[in-house]
Amino acid sequence: MRIVVMAPFDKEFFGTGRLDLAPRNLFDLVGKLDALAPGFAAIAQPRVHFAVDGVLETDWTRPLAEAAEVIVLPRVGGG
Amino acid sequence: MNAPEQMKQFRHIGTRPIRPDGVDKVTGKALYSPDFKAPGMLWGAILRSPHPHARILSIDTKKAEALPGVKAVATGKDLPTLESLVMHVGEGASDIVDISHNCLALGKALYEGHAVAAVAATSPEIAREALGLIAVEYEELPFVLGLEEALAEGAPVLHDTVFTKGVDPKPDKPSNAAMRVEMGKGDVEGALASAAATVSGRYTLEPVHQGYIEPHACVASWNGDGQAQIWTSSQGHFAVRSLTASVLAIPQADIRVTPLEIGGGFGGKTTIYLEPVAMVLSKKSGRPVRLAMTREEVFRATGPAPGAVIDVRLGADADGALVAADVQFLYHSGAFTANDAGAGVSSAIGHYRIANTRVVGTEVLCNRPAAKAYRAPGAPQVNFAVESAMDELAGKLGIDPLDLRLKNAAAEGDPQTSGLPWGRIGYVECLEAAKAHPHWSAPLGAHQGRGVAGGYWGNYGGPSTVNVSVAEDGTITVATGSPDIGGSRASMAIMAAEVLDVPYEQVRAVVADTASIGVSMVTGGSRTTFATGMATVQAAEEVKRLLCERAARMWGVPADQVEWRSGAVACLAGEAQGQTLSAAAIAGRSFHSGGPIAAVAALSAQGWLPGFGVHICDTEVDPETGHVRIVRYTAVQDVGTAIHPDYVEGQIQGGAAQGIGWALNEAYIYGENGKLDNAGFLDYRMPVASDLPMIEAVMVEVPNPAHPYGVKGVGEVPIVPPLAAVANAIHAATGARLKDLPMAPDRVYAALHPQG
Amino acid sequence: MSKIRVSTTVNGDHAEFLCESTSSLLDVLRDTMGLTGSKEGCGSGDCGACTIMLDGEMVCSCLVLAPEAEGRTVATIEGVAEGSVLHPVQQKFLEHAALQCGFCTPGFIVAAKALLDRNPNPTEAEVRYWLAGNLCRCTGYDKIVRAVMAAAADLRQERTPA
Numbered sequence: 001m002r003i004v005v006m007a008p009f010d011k012e013f014f015g016t017g018r019l020d021l022a023p024r025n026l027f028d029l030v031g032k033l034d035a036l037a038p039g040f041a042a043i044a045q046p047r048v049h050f051a052v053d054g055v056l057e058t059d060w061t062r063p064l065a066e067a068a069e070v071i072v073l074p075r076v077g078g079g
Numbered sequence: 080m081n082a083p084e085q086m087k088q089f090r091h092i093g094t095r096p097i098r099p100d101g102v103d104k105v106t107g108k109a110l111y112s113p114d115f116k117a118p119g120m121l122w123g124a125i126l127r128s129p130h131p132h133a134r135i136l137s138i139d140t141k142k143a144e145a146l147p148g149v150k151a152v153a154t155g156k157d158l159p160t161l162e163s164l165v166m167h168v169g170e171g172a173s174d175i176v177d178i179s180h181n182c183l184a185l186g187k188a189l190y191e192g193h194a195v196a197a198v199a200a201t202s203p204e205i206a207r208e209a210l211g212l213i214a215v216e217y218e219e220l221p222f223v224l225g226l227e228e229a230l231a232e233g234a235p236v237l238h239d240t241v242f243t244k245g246v247d248p249k250p251d252k253p254s255n256a257a258m259r260v261e262m263g264k265g266d267v268e269g270a271l272a273s274a275a276a277t278v279s280g281r282y283t284l285e286p287v288h289q290g291y292i293e294p295h296a297c298v299a300s301w302n303g304d305g306q307a308q309i310w311t312s313s314q315g316h317f318a319v320r321s322l323t324a325s326v327l328a329i330p331q332a333d334i335r336v337t338p339l340e341i342g343g344g345f346g347g348k349t350t351i352y353l354e355p356v357a358m359v360l361s362k363k364s365g366r367p368v369r370l371a372m373t374r375e376e377v378f379r380a381t382g383p384a385p386g387a388v389i390d391v392r393l394g395a396d397a398d399g400a401l402v403a404a405d406v407q408f409l410y411h412s413g414a415f416t417a418n419d420a421g422a423g424v425s426s427a428i429g430h431y432r433i434a435n436t437r438v439v440g441t442e443v444l445c446n447r448p449a450a451k452a453y454r455a456p457g458a459p460q461v462n463f464a465v466e467s468a469m470d471e472l473a474g475k476l477g478i479d480p481l482d483l484r485l486k487n488a489a490a491e492g493d494p495q496t497s498g499l500p501w502g503r504i505g506y507v508e509c510l511e512a513a514k515a516h517p518h519w520s521a522p523l524g525a526h527q528g529r530g531v532a533g534g535y536w537g538n539y540g541g542p543s544t545v546n547v548s549v550a551e552d553g554t555i556t557v558a559t560g561s562p563d564i565g566g567s568r569a570s571m572a573i574m575a576a577e578v579l580d581v582p583y584e585q586v587r588a589v590v591a592d593t594a595s596i597g598v599s600m601v602t603g604g605s606r607t608t609f610a611t612g613m614a615t616v617q618a619a620e621e622v623k624r625l626l627c628e629r630a631a632r633m634w635g636v637p638a639d640q641v642e643w644r645s646g647a648v649a650c651l652a653g654e655a656q657g658q659t660l661s662a663a664a665i666a667g668r669s670f671h672s673g674g675p676i677a678a679v680a681a682l683s684a685q686g687w688l689p690g691f692g693v694h695i696c697d698t699e700v701d702p703e704t705g706h707v708r709i710v711r712y713t714a715v716q717d718v719g720t721a722i723h724p725d726y727v728e729g730q731i732q733g734g735a736a737q738g739i740g741w742a743l744n745e746a747y748i749y750g751e752n753g754k755l756d757n758a759g760f761l762d763y764r765m766p767v768a769s770d771l772p773m774i775e776a777v778m779v780e781v782p783n784p785a786h787p788y789g790v791k792g793v794g795e796v797p798i799v800p801p802l803a804a805v806a807n808a809i810h811a812a813t814g815a816r817l818k819d820l821p822m823a824p825d826r827v828y829a830a831l832h833p834q835g
Numbered sequence: 836m837s838k839i840r841v842s843t844t845v846n847g848d849h850a851e852f853l854c855e856s857t858s859s860l861l862d863v864l865r866d867t868m869g870l871t872g873s874k875e876g877c878g879s880g881d882c883g884a885c886t887i888m889l890d891g892e893m894v895c896s897c898l899v900l901a902p903e904a905e906g907r908t909v910a911t912i913e914g915v916a917e918g919s920v921l922h923p924v925q926q927k928f929l930e931h932a933a934l935q936c937g938f939c940t941p942g943f944i945v946a947a948k949a950l951l952d953r954n955p956n957p958t959e960a961e962v963r964y965w966l967a968g969n970l971c972r973c974t975g976y977d978k979i980v981r982a983v984m985a986a987a988a989d990l991r992q993e994r995t996p997a
Contacts, residue, residue, distance in 0.1 A: 098929070102929070104940050105929060105941075106912065106915070106925065107870070107872015107911070113871075114865070292882055292938045292939050292970055292972055293876065294875070564935070565935035565936065723932075725932030728932075728977075728978075729932055729975075730935075732975035732977045733935065733974050736974075736976065759881060760877045761881045765972065767969075767976075768962070768964075768966040768976040771976055773977050
């Protein structure tokens with residue numbers, strides 16, 4: 001599955017913006033990303049949004065299809 | 080401009096009933112944060128650093144403690160030492176260690192006004208006197224206020240723990256560049272080099288304050304058994320609970336936060352300043368403690384929106400199609416890492432289709448109060464630069480500025496800066512509505528000019544809990560965990576009344592405390608009518624289902640043999656066919672049909688959509704003084720569906736007024752000594768009634784398909800376009816392109832008389 | 836230092852209080868008398884949230900020393916409605932949604948009533964300049980000005996004999 005990591009997380013954690021992983025769901029993805037770059041899981045909830053196939057997904061339990069594309073991007077904080 | 084197909088199907092949505100909390104507020108009965116008193120309450124006060132940057136060598140509190148009437152003194156050492164942990168603050172993220180150190184400094188004071196000690200006494204006078212008896216020994220350190228100065232080699236570094244995030248490899252030494260965010264695609268330089276027309280410019284903005292009229296205040300009471308109560312106004316009492324509990328390292332359920340009426344927030348009350356300090360003073364004294372800020376403290380110690388330096392380059396082909404955009408900016412983060420750079424990157428150029436883009440934002444630490452959210456945080460600054468540059472580009476190409484925007488406007492399916500496709504957005508609809516509006520073609524007078532600008536804000540959904548319960552007489556209570564900052568109780572009542580098809584007055588909405596309703600995110604990010612509204616609708620639907628089920632059981636017919644009709648249950652079969660049972664009839668006997676009727680909806684709302692706006696501004700510039708008068712102002716916005724149009728218009732008008740203030744008057748002004756020179760409403764000049772014309776709010780309704788009633792967030796968008804709309808209008812009136820805010824008379828005069 | 840005893844009239848009722856010589860009338864109204872409808876937004880006379888009437892003159896109560904109330908007549912937001920019947924300015928603020936957070940509202944209502952008491956037919960510009968001492972950060976003033984104009988129209992109708 002294609003995982004696209006946007007700034008600042010590409011450079012902050014992974015040194016790359018493209019990863020190939022096979023997570024069951026977004027919780028699993030957070031775990032796998034944390035294994036690659038320890039500390040990612042701790043900031044995932046407050047700082048990260050995930051988009052699955054172009055749509056922001058806040059339910060991390062939803063199963064991910066093998067052909068899905070996940071984008072990891074910064075949350076935007078409102079006022 | 081309500082879409083007719085939306086109007087016909089609703090009984091309550093789109094009507095303008097009086098808000099349930101209205102009478103309390105026009106009679107002076109409503110209790111705001113500074114109005115609350117607890118029995119036996121002490122009065123607190125906070126000692127603040129007079130220096131912009133200083134090491135705290137020692138704090139001697141003995142004399143203060145000895146003053147009769149003083150019951151407790153606290154310093155940063157009274158707060159627990161915490162492990163670094165990034166938490167939600169409002170919708171942004173902050174390290175809890177930073178939050179703690181901002182409540183009470185530890186080791187260093189990082190800005191003038193940084194809290195260093197606090198007292199609680201039997202009267203405000205004694206508390207203030209005690210502050211004067213606290214001896215703080217400081218070692219003054221070099222300070223830095225400016226963005227580029229803070230990044231320069233040899234600049235004083237605020238935190239030796241901050242290594243720029245978002246760069247690879249990780250820097251080997253700490254700096255004031257807290258974070259760098261870059262997004263983009265294509266070949267920007269190549270596209271700019273071959274563009275038919277290009278514009279470029281550097282734009283600057285000073286930090287501005289949210290300017291809520293109610294200063295921060297709270298009362299805290301922390302008992303020996305560990306349980307505590309806090310009474311405060313905030314944009315989110317659950318955030319107050321979680322942040323205060325985290326700073327104090329205590330269980331969240333031990334704190335009950337009661338939300339008082341909130342006197343404005345605009346993002347600035349999504350965090351905490353006073354609550355942990357009041358808690359510590361309460362624990363030490365054994366009594367409830369009030370802490371309240373003066374206006375001066377609000378200016379010196381609470382979060383302004385970041386100032387900025389923004390470099391923009393745009394390129395277009397000969398017929399006006401944008402081919403490239405390069406936007407690079409620095410934002411003030413203040414004393415602690417803030418959140419606005421990422422938002423600035425997301426909000427810079429996503430409203431246009433551009434093949435080659437680079438957007439780079441950097442958060443810069445400096446010796447100013449920690450930047451906090453202010454209405455569409457991070458968006459107005461960068462939008463000012465981009466929409467000013469768009470105006471310049473239109474001039475160069477000889478294309479009408481609205482037509483240039485229409486030609487390039489993003490629509491559903493087009494990519495955002497992040498690459499994600501836009502959902503059902505309404506930018507094109509807003510531009511078309513602006514073009515069709517009589518304002519756009521109205522004649523102008525002498526020294527007058529017309530400007531236009533478009534902008535957007537992403538909005539949010541997120542967690543909300545709502546409890547809808549039916550009283551024995553069939554009347555409905557909607558309890559939410561979302562503070563009502565601008566009429567949301569009315570909107571919740573409207574939505575519940577719509578679901579249940581009952582009169583608006585039969586539904587009363589309240590904001591419940593943290594012990595009385597489930598977790599709900601802050602009222603911020605323009606999320607409440609969307610997300611809490613979605614929970615209200617869901618809970619009301621469940622109540623309707625329960626009422627139907629009970630009626631069926633009362634009649635002894637299957638559940639599918641009844642139907643909800645005009646606010647009552649109708650029986651469709653059996654002996655009772657044709658009979659109806661009202662909510663009162665069902666709820667009044669609910670104790671014998673299974674118990675009270677209530678439903679909780681706790682959800683994390685998805686499917687939010689961003690809001691887009693287009694503002695038209697006419698200015699008249701006095702060539703002899705440089706004074707700018709706003710002559711006419713029209714704000715067009717896609718609002719999804721207006722639940723209560725009065726309060727939607729109010730959001731648009733208020734946001735526009737704040738943006739006009741930002742454009743023309745407002746700025747933090749510092750002296751050479753690193754101290755704020757204008758910490759009061761006399762010198763920090765917000766717009767007053769005589770500064771403004773009527774602000775016409777034009778609501779375009781492009782409903783959000785993911786919300787039962789089509790809601791999109793509306794509160795933040797309207798502060799985004801005004802900065803450039805005003806600047807573009809000044810340019811149209813005078814030919815002068817002002818790139819530095821505020822466009823105060825001295826600056827405008829200088830631009831008009833370049834020879835001095 | 837002993838406190839000063841002050842005898843005054845507040846919203847038509849005789850009132851006595853003890854205060855420091857340095858106390859503001861706003862502090863006494865709010866903290867001693869429990870009349871928290873008058874708000875403190877700045878404490879420097881710049882925001883108008885504490886607007887009251889003192890002997891019929893509109894003042895910022897944060898700029899009045901409490902002992903100055905001796906023998907005078909004080910009228911606050913709490914006295915604007917007659918029992919449960921709202922003053923037309925209050926009613927029009929509700930009908931026109933002229934408040935969002937509502938914190939500045941008491942000051943605006945006291946100020947607007949003072950305007951209409953002396954000028955029953957103000958122009959929009961007169962309303963805007965009269966209210967220029969009251970800050971509102973939520974509304975952009977549009978709906979406030981409309982509410983005051985509507986209240987003026989209502990009051991004129993009331994005063995016109997049928």
